[in-house]
Amino acid sequence: KGEKGSSEDNGMQLAVRLMNEQLRTLQDNFNKFKKIFIFSIGKEVGRKIFVTNGLEYDYETASRMCSRAGGLVASPKNADENLALQEIVSKHDKRSFLGITDLHTEGTFKYSTGGTITYSNWHSNEPNNDKGNEDCVELNTDGKWNDTSCTNKKLLICEF
Template sequence: MSQCEDAFGTYEKCDFAEGMELEKKEQKKAPKGAAPSHLPLSPERAIALLYVLLAVAFVFFMALTIVNLQRVSAVWEELKRARMHTESSHTTAWYNLSEVQHSLGQQLSGDLQVIQGQLLRVSREVENVWRNLTQCRAECGEELSDRLRVLAAEKPWLEVVLRQLTEVEQEQSRALALLNASLEETRGLSARFEALRLRAGCPTGWQEFATSCYFFSTDAKPWLTARNYCTNHKAHLVIIDNEEENGFLARHITDNQVFWLGLSDTESEGNWQWVDRRSRSFLSWNNGEPNDAGHDGEDCAIIYSNGRWNDIGCSSNEAWICEQTF
């Protein structure tokens, strides 16, 4: 019989001893290195765990702090750019004002539109900067408030500039009105002068058609000599603009006559130009012309009685037609 059965008072000791034996057997059966499943948390481990949590909280707090600092730095940079942009806008406004004052009376209408456009752009830029600064004010703290006060202090100065630009605009409007009145008076004088010229008519021996006078020579000279003759008489070798003018000239040419035109390609072969170097769409070349025939080529144009044109050598002696425009 075991000790547990000998006496009633020994049962508790026996049960405790058996429990310890069972616990030792369980520990021996458990895999080596395995942690007990229901052991209470020791104070050392609790303190270590608390340190870890504090470290994580500190790292998280530092990350938030860095992010906020970056945001404040970005807002600060934006504020600096806004101020630089505002200063640049002020400089541009002053420069434009100086330019307007310098060129007043020379480019009235064009400068007025430029000033209005620049004034509108400067106003919009200032409004945008002011709006952005107002939106950032709650986030940027006292530093941003100081910047806003600086900008507010500069606003009256900008208003003075805008008021001066308005005064310049009003002055230009008055000058433009005076200029328009002067132009109207000049047009009236020109119309009266033109009427006097028309009343005077063409010089003796010249034929009148539309707004030009024409001289048909009776002599025959080379093309260059004929051109110089017209120039000396404040005219030029005839330039034909349309079919009506060409028909008028043809009606004053007899069947056995030809006359020099103010048309040649002496500067560039095949590039026919009038003496005023302006291009015309009207052409009346004869069939197969111009052909630049001959050893020396044909670089100057003549007109026949049928209104057709031909190219011949510029050294030929031919009659010519001078044209003088009213």
């Protein structure tokens, strides 16, 4: 290698070192942002993040808002996820909708993405389809599920 080659190598080494420093700064900032974000409005469970805006909407609006944000209405798939959601509804003292309905077939609760539910935490004697008008699911502050009317307004929690 001539002198030109080695000065190019030095330039490249410097560029890589600067990029590594910038990457580290970006990672530190992002990790700090994520901690603050989850502390204030969300919960992280495994690879999922649940987020609320603290406001209440009917199911159709909730579904549209989560979709527009690139997420889905929260659907707990296990006890850990259900507990994380329970903590959010308890903090806000407002029941939330789950992304689960029996709108398609009465009595068969499915995820908004399709497929019959694989985990549930129904309150005793629920779902009861009270007044024949309960196709959505709400999460109570005790973590239990109740079928309820989709036109009720419930706390918005999306998952990402």
